[in-house]
Amino acid sequence: MLSIWILLAAGLTAGSLLFPGPVSNNVSIPGTDAQRAHDLMSEGFGPGYDAGGTIQLVLYSGDGLLTTEAREEAVEQAMDDIRRLPHVAEVLSPYRVGGMAANRQIGLITVKLEGHDNTKLAETTKTISAAAGPVRAAGVEAVPANAGTPADKEIKTGTSEIIGVVCAMLVLLFAFGTLVAAMIPIFVALVSIATGLGVIGLLGHLVDVPKQASIMATMIGLGVGIDYALFLLSRHRKLLGDGVPVREAVRRVAASSGGAVVFAGGTVVIALSALMLAGFPMLRTLGWITGISVICAVLTSVTLVPALLGLLGHRVNALRLPFVGRRRSDGSSGWAGLGNWVARRPWGVLALSVAVLAALAAPALALKLGPLDDGFGDRGTDSRRSYELIEAGFGPGMNGPLVIVAELEEKVTDREPEPAVLQALKDGVEDVDGVRFAGDPVLNSAGTAVLLQAVPEYAPSDPRALDVVEDVRALRIEGASVHVGGKVAGMADAGNTIAERTPLVVGVVVLLSALLLLLAFRSPIVAIKAALMNLISLGAAFGALSLVFSLGLGSGLVGMDPPVGVDDSYLATLFFSVPIDSYIPLMLFAVLFGLSMDYEVFLLTAVRQSYLKHGDNTRAVAEGLGTTGRVITSAALIMVSVFVAFIAYPDPMVKIFGVGLAVAIAVDATIIRGFLVPATMVLLGRYNWWCPRWLDRILPNLSVEGHDEESMTEEEPRKELVGAGRP
Incomplete structure (x- = not known):
């Protein structure tokens, strides 16, 4: 029996070390509005809109501006190196509209992926981060963010x-x-x-x-x-x-x-x-x-x-x-x-x-x-550092943007002029109390759904962010039904689902x-x-x-x-x-x-x-x-x-x-x-x-x-x- 257990433990341990199974960050919640938004988001919006399809590098120039000539050249070189990596479909510059903080010391390189393996997102993030070497050589801090399960967040035993x-x-x-x-x-x-x-x-x-x-x-x-x-x-x-x-x-x-x-x-x-x-x-x-x-x-x-x-x-x-382990005569201690x-x-x-x-x-x-976001993580991790930089440069809501997908009642076949439903959706979202910014809407290739991102004024762990999610979901846009996904919406739906099922489980x-x-x-x-x-x-x-x-x-x-x-x-x-x-x-x-x-x-x-x-x-x-x-x-x-x-x-x-x-x-x-x-x-x-x-x-x-x-x-x-x- 001793031999069997030792062989079994050794064999299984060796197998798991030689052929380790990937860990998953899958937080799908069937039957919820966030899950519906996620499913629609994966249908025809192009690269970067599927699960784990976008990775961001947060740039921080602590001793100057990112807009100096030397640092702009370093950023462009890093972006060129990233474009040559496998599965990279598009790299968005921090010098674009919305990519640079007002102080011009914090910026975002956004990398959109296509055809990648979501179970190896940590390795992909590490590779992309390593390609930002020219930026670091120029004295700019580059920290990966929004990577699903980044390497620094994998829980290791020891x-x-x-x-x-x-x-x-x-x-x-x-x-x-x-x-x-x-x-x-x-x-x-x-x-x-x-x-x-x-x-x-x-x-x-x-x-x-x-x-x-x-x-x-x-x-x-x-x-x-x-x-x-x-x-x-x-x-x-x-x-x-x-x-x-x-x-x-x-x-x-x-x-x-x-x-x-x-x-x-x-x-x-x-x-x-x-x-x-x-x-x-x-x-x-x-x-x-x-x-x-x-x-x-x-x-x-x-x-x-x-x-x-x-x-x-x-x-x-x-x-x-x-002197240890002694008992009384009755053994009761x-x-x-x-x-x-x-x-x-x-x-x-x-x-x-x-x-x-x-x-x-x-x-x-x-x-x-309530939601526990990366703002409470260990300060020695990339996830905590990127969270703080994004909050300092773009506001707390940028760490948990809302992904809004409107399912159209009628298929759009003529895209010129721009369908009125797109502008109506953007105007409606911008009018919601607590929304700081709403991006431009994007129509999917089939003409059946519209997607836009909105940045709330509150951090993901702030209860008021959940109120913003509910207010956006309450929007009534003619010819479309609105669904809200993203980190905050997913956590809200998870909490509601668990609250409903708790009496049954107990x-x-x-x-x-x-x-x-x-x-x-x-x-x-x-x-x-x-x-x-x-x-x-x-x-x-x-x-x-x-x-x-x-x-x-x-x-x-x-x-x-x-x-x-x-x-x-x-x-x-x-x-x-x-x-x-x-x-x-x-x-x-x-x-x-x-x-x-x-x-x-x-x-x-x-x-x-x-x-x-x-x-x-x-x-x-x-x-x-x-x-x-x-x-x-x-x-x-x-x-x-x-x-x-x-x-x-x-x-x-x-x-x-x-x-x-x-x-x-x-x-x-x-x-x-x-x-x-x-x-x-x-x-x-x-x-x-x-x-x-x-x-x-x-x-x-x-x-x-x-x-x-x-x-x-x-x-x-x-x-x-x-x-x-x-x-």
Whole structure:
């Protein structure tokens, strides 16, 4: 088994490195007005009007004017070099009308492409940028912009993964106290990640893989991969400590904790799969691709971990470190005492937990959703630099021009004189409040549609830009129907589509996850309660996101660079508001709901096993918390460390995910699982395990903890529970 996994991981990794699949920036949204404008734009308007058909080079002369003779000659030489490149159909000079800023220090070279490969737009951009060498030699800065997926925006893995693995290693050393035991979850998680990323890399040849897919898969896969292996290993070491032979201990681990891992991973995959209902292709793809990493983590945990445990035998406890990993004689490390303390005062613990969680979730009411443009990107990237230069020279709206396409009711056959509908469209767009400039309309070759670009007065992330989009769409032009595309319109339509589908996605995730728990524990109350607890932890996560980003209380502390216009004072660089893309909360919901259910499954498994032994609910809750508290805390600390490490990425989306995931897991593993869940289970008493007779008859006989003989020593409590129709 060890050989199979190593060969599989090595083969898939090598394949993805030798034949890497392209990443995609496809943000198509079927059925929306922006998508209709995009489709019309691709029909007969000439080169440069298809998706990714235009690349701009922003020129900046910081120590003089672009209009000096030497610099004009350098610009002309660069344009000649660019014209000779493959797929370049037209190069527009910065000295044309509208191509030069009023200060004559900032200009735009616009390159229109034809017959190029959109999946290799980053390479094309790099080649065009390199051809601008004569401009740079003349002391002019040349920065590529509007390149779809420029090379500087491709998310690369490396430093954050290393930081996350090192932090996880330290936690494991303190949890186990032996170097060999600490290395097992790390090794298994790395094999899992290598396998998953190899599959995802090769999938790029078959489907559109978003550029965020690999980073999301790494974040989630690394966290759950270490956690699942940690749960299995902890169970195995306990059995060895109780004197169980190695092979029997491995068998029991696979039968009990292995089943819990499969159920826990199943809840994560179900939650991610529900994103297919979001109506947003990029979000749907991110969901099922991230699910691949979770499946790899489950498979390696239930196959590779037992193989390693069998190979190592008692050497799993070798290379013990001094002063760490020590436990009390009962092995609880204080968690059993906490469980007993909670069990003695459940009402007080419940009230205090609810108050704390309500305070953590309250800021979520101020969560501000909106487009997140390149103005919030890392200042060291070309995309951020070009954004700032364009805003300084041409105004903020130039970073998100509107692409307006009017579909004509009657085909234009006579182009002389100019059809009245063209001028009517331009006049109508210019009259819209918030439009700074409207270009000349262009009729397509078939005479069926008119295209023009309009520059709003506001930046793409400004909510007022969305109002301009709606006002332009509301235009009524005789003989034409108006559609609006472009970056701002696409983000607006994405937000509307996701908002419409959010109740459906949330409902499916909650219902399917609750159903899975019902099958696992045969208790409707446990299933409903678990779903509610996970929603509570999500409230705390969104509250943290609102505090850090929407209210701006520490956005600079997580590495966000302040946008243009924010002064350079120390406090201003630490506290500023950042919009959150509309698809991020839904993605976070799916991921967090699945991850939170992991800890619920492991805690409930331990409580149920104790209850089946002696039938004392209060004692079972205390014992369940005592036996799982240490391992759940270690697992949560590892996952939080991994997510915090990813905040170091320059991509704002990754930072937002890192903050939300880290806070949610920390709250879930402490307040929720340590206090709220035990308190409610003590108060519910034997109602926790009540199942109506009719429901018990139709439920299949599944068991999350398998058939571990250790948990089946006393049958009388089970007889009172199953099929009794009452507690």
